[in-house]
Amino acid sequence: xxxxxSESLVTKPKSDGTQSRPACQPFExxxxxxxxxxxxxxNLTHDAMxxxxxDTAIKYWNRGAEEMYGWTAQEALGxxxxxxxxxxxxxxxDEIESQLLxxxxxxxxxVHHRRDGxxxxxxxxxxxxxxxxxxxxxVLATNTDITERKRAEAARQELxxxxxxxxxxxxxxxxxxxxxxxxxxxxxxGAEQLGWRVDELVGQPVLNVxxxxxxxxxxxxxxxxxxxxxxxxxxKARKVRKDGTVLWVxxxxxxxxxxxxxxxLVACEDITERKQTEEALRESEERFRTLVKFSFDVxxxxxxxxxxxxxxxxxxxxxxxxxxxxxxxxxxxxxxxAPDEEAWGRHRAALDAHVPFRDFELARATPDxxxxxxxxxxxxxxxxxxxxxxxxGVGRDITERKRAEQLTRQVFESASDGMAVIGRDxxxxxxxxxxxxxxxMPAETIIGMHxxxxxxxxxxxxxxxxxxxxxxxxxxxxxxxxxTTEQGRVYLSVSYTPLRLASExxxxxxxxxxxxxxxxxxxxxxxxxxxxxxxxxxxxxxxxFAASIAHEVNQPLGAMVMSAGSCARWLAAxxxxxxxxxxxxxxxxxxxxxxxxxxxRIRALVMRQPPRRDRVDINQVILDVIAFTRDQMRRxxxxxxxxxADGLPRVWGDRVQLQQVIxxxxxxxIEAMSGPGDRPRQLVIGAGEADGGVCVEVRDxxxxxxxxxxxxxxxxxxxxKAQGIGMGLSISRSIIEAxxxxxxxxxxxxxxxxxxxxxxxxxxxx
Amino acid sequence: xxxxxxxxFVVDDDLAMREALQDLLASVGTEVRVFASTQEFMxxxxxxxxxxxxxxxxxxxxxxxxxxxxxxxAGVDLPVIFIxxxxxxxxxxxxxxxxxxxFLSKPFRDQELLDAIDAAVARHRAQRRESALxxxxxxxxxxxxxxxxxxxxxxxxxxxxKQIAAELGISEAxxxxxxxxxxxxxxxxxxxxxxxxxxxxxxxxxxx
Numbered sequence: 001x002x003x004x005x006s007e008s009l010v011t012k013p014k015s016d017g018t019q020s021r022p023a024c025q026p027f028e029x030x031x032x033x034x035x036x037x038x039x040x041x042x043n044l045t046h047d048a049m050x051x052x053x054x055d056t057a058i059k060y061w062n063r064g065a066e067e068m069y070g071w072t073a074q075e076a077l078g079x080x081x082x083x084x085x086x087x088x089x090x091x092x093x094d095e096i097e098s099q100l101l102x103x104x105x106x107x108x109x110x111v112h113h114r115r116d117g118x119x120x121x122x123x124x125x126x127x128x129x130x131x132x133x134x135x136x137x138x139v140l141a142t143n144t145d146i147t148e149r150k151r152a153e154a155a156r157q158e159l160x161x162x163x164x165x166x167x168x169x170x171x172x173x174x175x176x177x178x179x180x181x182x183x184x185x186x187x188x189x190g191a192e193q194l195g196w197r198v199d200e201l202v203g204q205p206v207l208n209v210x211x212x213x214x215x216x217x218x219x220x221x222x223x224x225x226x227x228x229x230x231x232x233x234x235x236k237a238r239k240v241r242k243d244g245t246v247l248w249v250x251x252x253x254x255x256x257x258x259x260x261x262x263x264x265l266v267a268c269e270d271i272t273e274r275k276q277t278e279e280a281l282r283e284s285e286e287r288f289r290t291l292v293k294f295s296f297d298v299x300x301x302x303x304x305x306x307x308x309x310x311x312x313x314x315x316x317x318x319x320x321x322x323x324x325x326x327x328x329x330x331x332x333x334x335x336x337x338a339p340d341e342e343a344w345g346r347h348r349a350a351l352d353a354h355v356p357f358r359d360f361e362l363a364r365a366t367p368d369x370x371x372x373x374x375x376x377x378x379x380x381x382x383x384x385x386x387x388x389x390x391x392x393g394v395g396r397d398i399t400e401r402k403r404a405e406q407l408t409r410q411v412f413e414s415a416s417d418g419m420a421v422i423g424r425d426x427x428x429x430x431x432x433x434x435x436x437x438x439x440x441m442p443a444e445t446i447i448g449m450h451x452x453x454x455x456x457x458x459x460x461x462x463x464x465x466x467x468x469x470x471x472x473x474x475x476x477x478x479x480x481x482x483x484t485t486e487q488g489r490v491y492l493s494v495s496y497t498p499l500r501l502a503s504e505x506x507x508x509x510x511x512x513x514x515x516x517x518x519x520x521x522x523x524x525x526x527x528x529x530x531x532x533x534x535x536x537x538x539x540x541x542x543x544x545f546a547a548s549i550a551h552e553v554n555q556p557l558g559a560m561v562m563s564a565g566s567c568a569r570w571l572a573a574x575x576x577x578x579x580x581x582x583x584x585x586x587x588x589x590x591x592x593x594x595x596x597x598x599x600x601r602i603r604a605l606v607m608r609q610p611p612r613r614d615r616v617d618i619n620q621v622i623l624d625v626i627a628f629t630r631d632q633m634r635r636x637x638x639x640x641x642x643x644x645a646d647g648l649p650r651v652w653g654d655r656v657q658l659q660q661v662i663x664x665x666x667x668x669x670i671e672a673m674s675g676p677g678d679r680p681r682q683l684v685i686g687a688g689e690a691d692g693g694v695c696v697e698v699r700d701x702x703x704x705x706x707x708x709x710x711x712x713x714x715x716x717x718x719x720x721k722a723q724g725i726g727m728g729l730s731i732s733r734s735i736i737e738a739x740x741x742x743x744x745x746x747x748x749x750x751x752x753x754x755x756x757x758x759x760x761x762x763x764x765x766x
Numbered sequence: 767x768x769x770x771x772x773x774x775f776v777v778d779d780d781l782a783m784r785e786a787l788q789d790l791l792a793s794v795g796t797e798v799r800v801f802a803s804t805q806e807f808m809x810x811x812x813x814x815x816x817x818x819x820x821x822x823x824x825x826x827x828x829x830x831x832x833x834x835x836x837x838x839x840a841g842v843d844l845p846v847i848f849i850x851x852x853x854x855x856x857x858x859x860x861x862x863x864x865x866x867x868x869f870l871s872k873p874f875r876d877q878e879l880l881d882a883i884d885a886a887v888a889r890h891r892a893q894r895r896e897s898a899l900x901x902x903x904x905x906x907x908x909x910x911x912x913x914x915x916x917x918x919x920x921x922x923x924x925x926x927x928k929q930i931a932a933e934l935g936i937s938e939a940x941x942x943x944x945x946x947x948x949x950x951x952x953x954x955x956x957x958x959x960x961x962x963x964x965x966x967x968x969x970x971x972x973x974x
Binding site: 551554555556557558559560561562563564565566569570573577580583584587590591594631634635 | 780782783785786787789790792793794824825849871872873874875876877879
């Protein structure tokens with residue numbers, strides 16, 4: 001058909017009357033009339049068709065050309081087609097021309113320009129027309145506007161590029177799999193994230209990149225996805241990189257059916273970090289939960305209407321309510337025993353104000369008919385918008401503490417001693433009934449009073465305040481003394497104890513007073529009787545040592561007499577030896593003093609004198625006693641050994657009484673060893689520090705103490721001696737106990753007995 | 767050697783007593799050595815001189831009395847004067863029996879002690895003279911022959927020459943020769959003196 005057409009077009013068609021439009025009359029030669037009909041047909045096409053001669057002059061111009069280029073046939077005819085259309089071509093025009101001449105046709109894309117200068121892309125088909133002699137005479141050009149098509153193609157290409165870019169450069173990993181699970185395509189990110197190159201992955205089974213443990217799961221998911229095309233499936237799984245490291249991914253998969261069959265499009269996101277964060281968060285929550293459970297008995301949450309939404313009990317919270325039985329109820333809708341309505345009202349007001357609350361105490365009945373006290377604390381919760389969403393908090397079982405508190409209160413109230421708690425402001429915070437009675441007023445009246453108001457300012461400043469201040473400084477102490485009150489003289493034992501209630505801060509002083517007046521009067525009488533007895537004991541005991549004492553006194557006296565004689569001789573010498581005489585006199589003076597000291601010691605033991613409380617060097621006491629018993633030991637062939645530790649702290653006590661105890665123990669030891677027998681007689685007197693006190697012991701190597709009499713040893717009138725009255729150990733023990741110490745006996749090894757006594761080292765005497 | 771200077775030894779554990787005794791004896795020009803214990807005394811050198819021992823009855827360890835009893839065995843021949851702070855009768859008896867020169871109770875007058883010391887030193891001098899004499903006689907006796915010792919024993923026992931000759935189976939003349947030798951060697955001027963010497967030497971008297 002083009003061939004036929006082109007054949008007809010080479011002849012110039014004649015103008016046709018019915019054809020008024022000039023464009024429809026391209027052919028001048030009348031012989032070519034049949035071509036007009038063809039030309040009319042040609043006008044029906046939208047393609048631009050024109051005929052040009054070999055000099056490019058336009059010979060025919062159809063309506064399509066008029067419409068496409070904006071030139072009418074009249075305007076176009078005779079003009080050079082190249083110039084008129086400003087033809088551009090990617091192929092050189094003379095090349096087109098030469099191909100046309102050689103083959104008779106050419107097809108390709110050209111760019112023409114419209115009358116208004118805008119370019120139009122055309123698919124151009126050129127056909128050469130030859131005459132009977134075969135000479136080229138004209139060219140028929142058929143041009144189809146492909147500008148739109150070109151644009152669409154460009155748009156498609158651009159879209160494709162965008163998609164490709166989206167696929168390749170998107171930070172999300174994309175995989176396309178076939179139904180067998182083979183990777184058809186993967187984006188560079190997807191490959192790179194796994195440490196592979198794209199070409200290494202394509203063609204591989206996708207399961208290879210999954211963690212072995214997750215493969216079956218992923219396979220199942222993929223199959224499911226293929227089974228429901230168009231529906232997006234999501235899952236999380238682990239993938240393994242080329243280097244063996246693991247990453248967590250979340251994948252979204254969608255199966256689509258393409259021309260070649262169904263494929264699975266998989267978008268994959270690395271969530272390792274998020275997974276780790278989630279893990280850390282979960283662990284931290286678990287730790288928190290454990291901590292709460294460990295520290296508290298109950299963890300609870302409630303909603304904006306204060307209804308429980310959650311309750312968790314620790315294992316040690318026994319007799320817990322049935323799980324869920326309180327969910328949906330408010331704290332006050334669950335049956336309770338305490339507190340009262342007023343306290344609940346305050347609690348509910350706090351909840352409604354959405355403020356934190358601490359240590360709200362309540363009591364509930366337990367299933368077994370008991371009572372449980374719970375202390376609850378809570379914090380309000382708010383969402384991101386700041387709206388109150390409820391409370392969460394903890395609870396603690398304080399039943400034991402409550403019980404202890406009640407006990408303490410009972411002890412406080414029913415104690416037979418007067419008890420008062422005094423604050424740092426010197427005001428009474430609590431007093432018990434006994435304390436109130438001692439002031440002849442109700443306890444409630446005293447509470448809140450200033451100590452000075454009760455005791456009088458003078459007494460307060462002089463006596464009570466210094467003690468309270470000592471106590472507030474952290475000291476705990478007890479003392480007893482006579483107080484003069486309106487009711488007369490009373491002997492009170494008073495103890496001050498610092499109280500730290502809720503915190504480490506010292507808040508108050510506990511003062512406990514006990515009226516010991518009757519007791520002290522009785523014990524003073526007893527003490528007097530004891531003192532008299534003790535004196536009898538001393539005198540009796542000294543009798544045993546009469547010879548020994550005489551020896552101790554005679555020793556210095558003998559020396560004095562002799563020194564006096566020598567002194568007289570030195571003076572009588574010619575010339576008188578004055579210096580030597582003086583030395584004799586000095587010795588006389590020294591020995592005279594020594595003799596009088598022995599007498600003094602004896603005198604102290606015999607004299608009736610009130611007990612004293614002095615700082616006593618126990619070693620000196622021992623040495624004093626040894627001084628007048630030494631001779632008695634020699635007389636009985638007893639070897640004396642002293643083991644007195646140096647630098648012993650001094651004890652508070654009465655020197656004479658302590659001498660008496662040691663004297664009694666030495667007498668016993670000497671007498672224990674004075675029986676017949678050739679066993680070595682050894683007496684060891686030791687003193688040392690022990691257990692915050694001083695310990696003195698007297699050991700003998702006598703026959704020891706039969707166990708059956710060991711218990712009776714310290715009873716009055718127990719004696720194993722013909723001439724004894726059996727008071728020595730009894731008196732010794734009461735003396736030591738009055739000094740706050742202890743006296744006891746133990747067997748000595750290998751023979752004999754040890755008597756030991758301890759004395760406390762105190763700031764003040766007992 | 768009658769003018770040999772005496773030394774007084776004192777054992778007393780009381781310092782005051784030791785000092786006083788030392789001073790007292792120094793004031794009368796007597797040499798004195800004081801000791802706090804018997805052990806100290808035993809360890810100290812004792813010059814060969816007249817003297818005495820002033821001993822406290824009560825001493826640590828062995829008492830003065832038991833020490834006195836041990837002295838002869840230890841070769842100490844010093845006469846002992848006891849001093850004591852508070853004496854008693856049994857102790858005095860025991861001490862005097864053991865040969866104590868004096869027993870003084872403290873306090874005693876200085877002169878009492880000095881007199882006792884003089885007496886003790888005199889006794890020691892006599893003792894020393896006696897022992898010196900006995901030693902001399904032993905030496906002379908040692909110079910006798912076995913036969914002369916036999917004859918001397920019989921002579922001092924009161925046997926006459928005839929009896930001696932019969933007893934020993936020798937002649938009367940020979941007995942006479944032995945007797946002359948004995949008198950000469952023993953430096954005895956009379957029969958009575960020879961008998962005393964034999965007595966001093968403790969020669970056993972043969973059975974009649």
